[in-house]
Every structure is written in structure tokens, then in C-alpha cells.
Amino acid sequence: MATFEAKVKSVLSGDTVILHNVHNPKQERTLSLAFVTAPRLRREGDEPFAFESRDFLRRLLVGKVVQFRVLYKIPTGANREYGIISLPNKTQLPETAVAEGWVKLRDDAGRKDDSEEAAAVLEKLQMLEARARADSKGLWQDSPSNINSTNELSDPRKFVEDNKGQDLNAIVEKVLSGDRLICRILVSPTDHVQTMVLLAGIRAPATKRINTSDGKEQPAEPFGEDAQQFVETRLLQRTITLNVLGVSPNGQLVATVKHPMQGNIAPFILKAGLARCTDHHTTMLGQEMSVLRQAERAAREARQGLFQGQAVQKTSSGNEMEAIVSRVQSADTIFLRSKSGSERRINLSSVRQPKPTDPKQSPWVPEAKEFLRKKLIGKHVKFTIDGKRPATEGYDEREMATVKFQDKNIGLWLVENGMASVIRHRQEDTDRSPIYDDLLLAEQAAKEAQKGIWSPKAPSAKQYVDYSESLEKARRQLTLLSRQRRVPAVVDFVKSGSRFTVLVPRENAKLTLVLSGIRAPRSARNPTDKGEPFGQEAHDFANKRTLQRDVEIDIDDCDKVGGFIGTLYVNRENFAKSLLEEGLASVHAYSAEKSGNANELYAAEKKAKDARKGLWQDWDPSQEEEEGETTTAGAEANGEATQTRQKDYRDVIVTHVDESGKLKLQLVSTAKSALQELMTSFRSFHLNPSNNQSLPAPPKAGDYVAAQFSEDNQWYRARIRRNDRDAKKAEVVYIDYGNSETVPWARLRPLSQPQFSPQSKLKAQAIDAQLSFLQFPGAPHYLADTVDFINSEIANRELVANVDFVEKDGTLWVTLFDQNNSGSPDQSLNAELLSEGLAMVPKKLKAWERGAKDILDAYTKRQNEAKEERRGMWEYGDLTED
Numbered sequence: 001m002a003t004f005e006a007k008v009k010s011v012l013s014g015d016t017v018i019l020h021n022v023h024n025p026k027q028e029r030t031l032s033l034a035f036v037t038a039p040r041l042r043r044e045g046d047e048p049f050a051f052e053s054r055d056f057l058r059r060l061l062v063g064k065v066v067q068f069r070v071l072y073k074i075p076t077g078a079n080r081e082y083g084i085i086s087l088p089n090k091t092q093l094p095e096t097a098v099a100e101g102w103v104k105l106r107d108d109a110g111r112k113d114d115s116e117e118a119a120a121v122l123e124k125l126q127m128l129e130a131r132a133r134a135d136s137k138g139l140w141q142d143s144p145s146n147i148n149s150t151n152e153l154s155d156p157r158k159f160v161e162d163n164k165g166q167d168l169n170a171i172v173e174k175v176l177s178g179d180r181l182i183c184r185i186l187v188s189p190t191d192h193v194q195t196m197v198l199l200a201g202i203r204a205p206a207t208k209r210i211n212t213s214d215g216k217e218q219p220a221e222p223f224g225e226d227a228q229q230f231v232e233t234r235l236l237q238r239t240i241t242l243n244v245l246g247v248s249p250n251g252q253l254v255a256t257v258k259h260p261m262q263g264n265i266a267p268f269i270l271k272a273g274l275a276r277c278t279d280h281h282t283t284m285l286g287q288e289m290s291v292l293r294q295a296e297r298a299a300r301e302a303r304q305g306l307f308q309g310q311a312v313q314k315t316s317s318g319n320e321m322e323a324i325v326s327r328v329q330s331a332d333t334i335f336l337r338s339k340s341g342s343e344r345r346i347n348l349s350s351v352r353q354p355k356p357t358d359p360k361q362s363p364w365v366p367e368a369k370e371f372l373r374k375k376l377i378g379k380h381v382k383f384t385i386d387g388k389r390p391a392t393e394g395y396d397e398r399e400m401a402t403v404k405f406q407d408k409n410i411g412l413w414l415v416e417n418g419m420a421s422v423i424r425h426r427q428e429d430t431d432r433s434p435i436y437d438d439l440l441l442a443e444q445a446a447k448e449a450q451k452g453i454w455s456p457k458a459p460s461a462k463q464y465v466d467y468s469e470s471l472e473k474a475r476r477q478l479t480l481l482s483r484q485r486r487v488p489a490v491v492d493f494v495k496s497g498s499r500f501t502v503l504v505p506r507e508n509a510k511l512t513l514v515l516s517g518i519r520a521p522r523s524a525r526n527p528t529d530k531g532e533p534f535g536q537e538a539h540d541f542a543n544k545r546t547l548q549r550d551v552e553i554d555i556d557d558c559d560k561v562g563g564f565i566g567t568l569y570v571n572r573e574n575f576a577k578s579l580l581e582e583g584l585a586s587v588h589a590y591s592a593e594k595s596g597n598a599n600e601l602y603a604a605e606k607k608a609k610d611a612r613k614g615l616w617q618d619w620d621p622s623q624e625e626e627e628g629e630t631t632t633a634g635a636e637a638n639g640e641a642t643q644t645r646q647k648d649y650r651d652v653i654v655t656h657v658d659e660s661g662k663l664k665l666q667l668v669s670t671a672k673s674a675l676q677e678l679m680t681s682f683r684s685f686h687l688n689p690s691n692n693q694s695l696p697a698p699p700k701a702g703d704y705v706a707a708q709f710s711e712d713n714q715w716y717r718a719r720i721r722r723n724d725r726d727a728k729k730a731e732v733v734y735i736d737y738g739n740s741e742t743v744p745w746a747r748l749r750p751l752s753q754p755q756f757s758p759q760s761k762l763k764a765q766a767i768d769a770q771l772s773f774l775q776f777p778g779a780p781h782y783l784a785d786t787v788d789f790i791n792s793e794i795a796n797r798e799l800v801a802n803v804d805f806v807e808k809d810g811t812l813w814v815t816l817f818d819q820n821n822s823g824s825p826d827q828s829l830n831a832e833l834l835s836e837g838l839a840m841v842p843k844k845l846k847a848w849e850r851g852a853k854d855i856l857d858a859y860t861k862r863q864n865e866a867k868e869e870r871r872g873m874w875e876y877g878d879l880t881e882d
């Protein structure tokens with residue numbers, strides 16, 4: 001009788017196996033063990049010991065190469081073959097199964113084959129069965145089978161919750177496709193559950209199936225049968241380990257399936273190109289998803305299976321570049337400027353800003369943009385292009401990139417804070433983020449924490465009032481803004497080199513700001529318009545330095561159309577000065593003098609002229625000298641430069657010197673005794689416990705209050721400069737002394753008593769003043785030395801001031817003397833500053849200064865001596881040279 005060789009694919013029951021050709025798994029045949037029968041596994045309920053009987057044969061045979069002989073066939077019905085199976089270790093079936101008691105002889109055994117071999121086999125089996133029965137083995141044991149097997153999970157989610165993180169033993173009963181199995185989960189030795197399990201992290205092509213709606217057969221997808229066979233040959237009827245992770249939308253278990261020897265099978269399927277990664281399981285798998293992505297990438301690069309014939313898209317991945325963020329268009333789109341000055345727009349890979357069309361997300365659109373602007377604008381970042389989206393109707397071509405700031409992925413940072421969502425890519429999308437799985441995990445965490453767009457509460461909408469809309473509105477807001485110094489703001493739009501739209505968040509104000517002290521050339525407003533020379537350059541420079549930046553502004557006045565005139569500080573530097581230094585603006589003499597920054601602006605313009613920059617590229621110094629002589633002559637004709645220095649001596653006390661060298665003076669006269677009387681009454685008033693009244697409402701900028709000075713805990717008259725409602729603190733200026741500090745609201749009281757009012761009783765005694773004929777150094781450390789020197793010279797002393805000139809706003813230009821001095825300007829504090837190298841004679845003189853030639857000559861002589869001896873700012877030579 002012929003002997004054949006085959007591999008055992010599966011075991012149907014304790015007496016029947018499926019064999020397949022060793023070299024061609026698709027060639028199969030069913031073989032039942034001769035002369036014996038085993039209990040059956042049935043859907044409506046297993047026969048006693050059916051599982052144990054089959055499991056004995058499964059463990060013995062599945063996956064092994066065996067030899068078999070067919071003894072007889074039964075032609076009726078399924079035309080089944082019956083035979084004997086031999087293992088390489090000489091084990092024979094059905095002998096071993098009968099000896100262990102897991103099968104019993106058929107009642108009709110021997111009737112189908114009356115050969116001598118069959119008779120000998122049957123006789124041996126009868127003997128083995130009698131021995132097994134006597135020993136109560138297998139089916140012959142006295143205790144009944146107690147295995148409870150169910151075919152459905154009543155509550156899959158609860159099952160996952162109860163078993164998550166545990167290793168569950170299971171047997172693969174059937175492979176439906178490359179990514180879904182029917183498994184018998186061995187919950188306990190006596191409780192089994194048969195259910196469908198989806199392989200976590202992958203999606204395999206479908207196999208051939210019947211459409212239940214119309215009964216038609218749907219053919220298999222490409223490589224669907226290959227994927228099924230790949231899994232069958234490795235897992236079918238093997239004992240595996242399951243780690244349940246979650247439940248699919250259809251209520252099916254999603255789990256990691258581990259081969260007993262090789263571990264998780266999913267990477268092997270992917271590496272063979274027989275499946276793709278699925279993004280839906282990323283939040284279940286967590287960091288393990290990266291292993292699957294690498295396996296899929298390996299198959300794609302090797303063009304295996306599903307990726308045959310697909311060209312590997314080449315990107316500049318790995319070519320990390322650097323740039324500066326010049327503009328934030330939205331929470332997922334930014335503009336980058338390279339070192340060469342060129343700009344490019346990029347989209348953050350796999351990240352989407354809050355949807356403007358979604359009622360729940362739309363309130364977060366401005367919030368997310370501002371969130372990103374604060375973090376990135378003007379910052380150096382590194383970026384890598386991940387791919388490109390081709391142009392479509394309504395959209396230009398878009399570059400998708402990974403952007404990092406200080407090694408932090410910006411897309412991930414947005415998603416973590418709930419300021420963006422993650423794009424669900426199609427399978428064929430190759431422009432996704434390299435950390436796509438991390439993004440999905442971060443989104444899931446943000447949802448659970450209800451951050452940003454996932455919060456049930458919408459953010460409070462910020463409404464900005466446009467105060468430049470009309471002159472009336474501008475004048476109303478001017479009163480408030482002009483009292484404050486260095487107001488924080490954001491440049492929202494650049495209209496030209498010297499004209500901006502700025503937002504003042506703490507005032508909810510939007511206004512047009514015009515830079516004082518300069519005139520910038522006009523840029524073209526539209527393609528058909530023609531701008532002035534260097535107008536576009538000035539506009540581009542302003543865009544580059546200020547757009548969307550956090551800045552500070554000082555407001556001085558407003559123009560005839562509602563624009564606010566003032567100073568814009570970028571990184572604490574006057575932006576008008578920056579424009580002048582680049583030769584992209586010129587000094588406007590009248591407004592420069594009025595702003596008090598004239599010396600600084602003229603010096604910046606001179607620097608650009610000497611370097612022949614921008615507007616001054618063809619500048620001829622000789623022409624300016626001639627113009628200067630003409631101007632001086634004209635001024636003399638008008639009687640300006642012929643002014644003589646008046647002798648207006650006044651006794652003063654310098655109460656404060658600010659960081660820029662400007663002074664606050666008190667005039668020592670009848671007002672001194674009046675102030676002393678007022679302060680005596682004022683302090684007595686506040687010592688009385690009955691007058692211990694807090695402010696009736698939060699203070700506002702410009703309000704007069706009584707403030708308790710932190711150094712001596714005495715009460716003084718003060719005015720609110722700025723207010724911090726969150727910290728409940730206010731910055732106050734002591735109006736009789738000129739110094740300022742930030743104090744809690746608890747140290748403030750109302751100044752509503754008429755006997756102390758600065759409007760009706762005694763006006764503020766601290767007067768603004770500046771030292772005449774001097775220009776202080778621009779370098780911060782030299783300027784600090786100058787301020788320290790002034791403080792040391794004037795501390796606790798009454799001085800004599802000659803008031804050289806009075807500005808329209810009341811600021812005094814003074815020369816300070818010791819009380820015992822003769823009054824000669826050459827013996828003044830002003831002159832001492834020049835001798836110590838702590839100030840210089842201005843290059844640009846005011847009209848009233850130009851007439852004092854004797855003073856200028858004396859001061860210039862002192863300055864030259866300081867230069868020669870390398871004092872103060874002259875320690876490294878002449879700063880005024882190129």
C-alpha cells in the first residue's frame with residue numbers, strides 16, 4: 001500500500017485532520033483515522049470531551065510533516081478517506097490516540113476492510129482500547145467534561161477592561177484574512193470563548209467573500225489570499241498569546257497576536273508587503289506603532305507585495321534647514337525667511353488648525369493663531385520638508401514640513417495643548433509627519449484632558465475697538481494712552497515704513513500708529529501705483545522687523561484723521577532710529593524736537609549719511625553745510641538764534657533721576673513751605689484709623705490716589721501710570737517727587753479730599769527737567785555711569801538752577817550749580833559731566849543753544865580734555881568718529 005508525505009494544516013476533531021502538499025499549500029486533502037471515532041465540536045454545543053480529544057491530536061500533529069497510508073474509503077457522502085498516520089518519532093495514529101483514551105473504536109470497525117493488515121491493526125486497537133478503558137483514560141474517565149465554551153462575547157468592552165494588560169492564551173480556529181482571525185480564548189481551564197479578533201495596527205487586503213445583500217461573490221483584493229495563507233501557515237490552530245487593546249466600531253476585539261516563538265506577527269506581515277498600517281489603532285498601540293511603521297517602510301522600499309511597481313517618493317527628508325519665522329498665517333501655516341532673505345510658506349505636517357466651519361472649534365481659531373505667534377514669531381527654527389500637496393482648484397501647491405524650535409516639534413506642541421487636530425491621512429498619503437503616531441497619541445491625551453478645542457467651554461472672544469476709525473474716538477483714547485509709558489502692543493499690519501496698525505490687548509484697542517520724529521518714503525499701495533524712492537524698501541524692512549511682533553508704544557498726539565503719533569519700540573529699541581540708520585527715513589525736525597528724541601534721531605541719520613545708505617547714497621556733505629549756513633542766517637533774521645541766555649536762577653531740589661538722565665525738580669520757594677504744610681496734614685490724615693479706606697473700585701490709569709511708599713511706609717500723593725488687574729497691583733508716580741514704583745492695591749487710598757487735591761489745592765511739585773547743552777551716551781553702561789554720577793552729586797542737596805529754556809509742555813532745560821558757586825556755566829554740574837567723559841556737546845543744537853557761543857566753547861574745551869585723557873565714554877577713543 002502506497003505511503004505519502006504531507007504537512008498537517010489543521011485538526012477538525014480527535015479523528016480527522018486536514019493535510020496539504022509540502023511544496024504547495026493550496027493542495028489539500030482530508031484524512032480520518034481508520035477504525036475510530038471521536039466526539040464532535042458543534043456550534044450548538046460540544047459533545048463531552050470533544051475539545052480534549054481534538055486538542056490531544058492538535059498538539060501532536062499541527063504544523064508537522066507526517067507520512068500516511070489510506071486503508072479504505074467510504075464513497076458515499078463526502079467520499080472520505082481513512083488511514084494511518086506516522087510521525088518521524090515512530091508514533092502512529094490512531095494507536096496512540098486509542099491508548100490515551102481520546103478516541104474509541106467504531107461499531108462497524110473491520111467491516112470496510114477485511115484484509116489481513118486491517119485485521120491486525122484492528123486487533124491491536126481493540127487491545128489498546130480495553131487497557132485505556134480499564135485505566136479510565138480520556139473518554140473513559142468517570143468525571144464528566146466540564147469545559148464551558150461560548151461563541152459570542154456579551155460585552156466586548158467589559159471583556160477588554162477586565163483583561164487589558166494581561167496575556168491570554170488562545171487557539172486560532174480559523175484565519176478569515178490576513179488581519180482577522182477566529183480565536184478560541186482560553187479564559188480559564190474550564191471557560192472558553194470563541195470570537196473574532198482583529199490584528200492591531202494593520203489592514204490586510206480582503207479575501208473572496210459572498211455579499212450578503214445580493215448573494216453575489218466578491219473577488220479577493222490583490223494579495224488578499226496571499227496574506228491569508230501567510231497567516232494560516234504560521235498561526236492556524238497554534239496556541240498563541242493575545243493582548244487585548246480595544247474594541248473596533250463593530251464591537252470586535254482588537255489585539256496584538258503573538259506567535260509562541262517569533263512574537264507579534266503584525267511586523268512580519270507588513271515586512272512581506274501583505275498589509276498596510278492602519279492609523280485607527282495608533283492610540284491603542286502607543287509607541288509600538290513605530291515598529292509597524294518601520295516594517296511597512298521596509299516593504300515599500302523593497303517594493304514587496306502591495307508595493308510592487310510603486311515608485312518610492314523622494315523628498316528632502318533628512319535635509320534639515322534653518323530659517324526665521326516671519327509671519328504666522330494660521331495655527332498650521334507659517335512663513336519662513338531664509339538667510340538669503342527669500343520667504344516660503346509651509347504647512348505643518350499632519351496638523352490642522354481649529355476648523356472655522358465647526359461651531360465648537362471656530363472660537364479657537366484666533367486663540368490658536370495667537371498661541372503659535374507668541375511662541376514662534378521672529379524665532380530661529382529648524383525645518384524638514386516631508387512632502388508636497390499638488391495644486392488643486394482653490395489651493396496652491398503646499399509644502400508640508402516638520403518644524404522644530406529648541407528641539408521641540410511645533411506640530412506636536414500644538415496638538416498637546418489642544419490648539420490643533422491631527423489630519424486623518426489616506427493610505428497612499430506620503431506627506432505625513434514622521435511622528436504621526438505621536439501626534440495621534442497626543443490628540444487622544446488632549447481630548448481626555450479637555451484641552452483647547454476639546455474643551456466644553458469656548459474661549460472668551462476678544463473684541464478690539466478701532467479707535468482710529470474717527471478723530472473723535474482717537475481723541476477720547478488719546479487722553480488715556482498718553483498718560484502711559486511703554487504700553488505693550490502687537491503689530492497687526494504694516495501700512496508703510498512708518499505707519500502701522502497695532503493692537504493693544506490690555507485696552508482691547510486697535511489703532512493706527514504713525515512714527516513721530518521721522519518721515520519715511522511712501523510705498524506703492526497697489527500694483528498700478530508708483531511709490532517714492534526707497535518706499536518699498538522701507539515697507540519691507542518694517543515688515544521684516546515688526547510684523548506680528550510684541551512691541552511697546554508711547555503715544556504723544558493724534559493727527560487729523562485719527563492716527564496716533566508716537567514711538568514704537570522693538571526689543572526696547574526705537575524703531576524710528578532703526579529706519580534712520582538704514583537710510584530708509586529722514587528726520588522730521590519739528591516732530592523730532594517735540595518728541596524729545598531729537599539727538600538720538602539726528603545721530604542715527606548722520607550714521608546713515610556717513611555710510612551712504614538708502615536715501616543718502618548720493619549725499620554730498622558740502623551741500624548740507626551750505627544749507628546749514630543759509631538756515632542759520634535765516635534763523636538769525638527771524639530772531640531765533642540771536643536769543644541770549646537769560647539769567648533765571650531758581651533754588652531747586654532734584655527729587656529723581658530716571659534711567660535716561662531726565663530729572664524731576666522741586667522749586668524751593670513759597671511752594672516749599674506749602675508742600676511741607678500739605679505733607680504734614682496729609683500724613684496726619686492717613687494716621688487716623690477712621691480714614692483707612694480702601695479704593696471703592698479698581699484703579700484706572702491716570703487716577704490720582706494716595707499711595708504708601710514702600711521704603712518709609714509714609715503716604716504721598718501719586719498718580720496711576722499703569723494697572724495690573726490680574727496681580728492687583730499698580731505702577732504709581734509720586735507727583736511731588738517724580739519717582740515711581742509698583743505697589744499692591746492694598747497700599748492705595750482715594751485722593752478725593754479737596755484740601756489735598758492737585759487740581760484745586762496744590763499742583764504736583766515734581767517738574768520735568770533736562771540738563772542743557774549736553775547729549776548723554778547711547779551705550780547703556782556709560783549712561784548708567786552718568787546717572788550714578790548725577791545722583792551722587794545732587795543727593796540731599798539744595799542746588800541753584802538756571803532755567804535756560806522752557807518747552808511748551810513745561811519741561812525746563814537747566815544748568816545746575818552748587819549754592820556757593822559764582823554762577824559761571826563753566827563751574828556747573830553740566831560742565832563736570834563733560835570733564836568726566838559722561839556726556840558730550842550735542843552735534844545738533846537747538847535754536848536757543850546755538851546763540852550761547854561762550855558756553856559752547858567752554859564746554860567743548862572740557863570735552864576735548866576728557867577725550868585726551870580717555871575718561872568715561874572716551875576710554876577707547878572718539879566715539880563720534882566712523
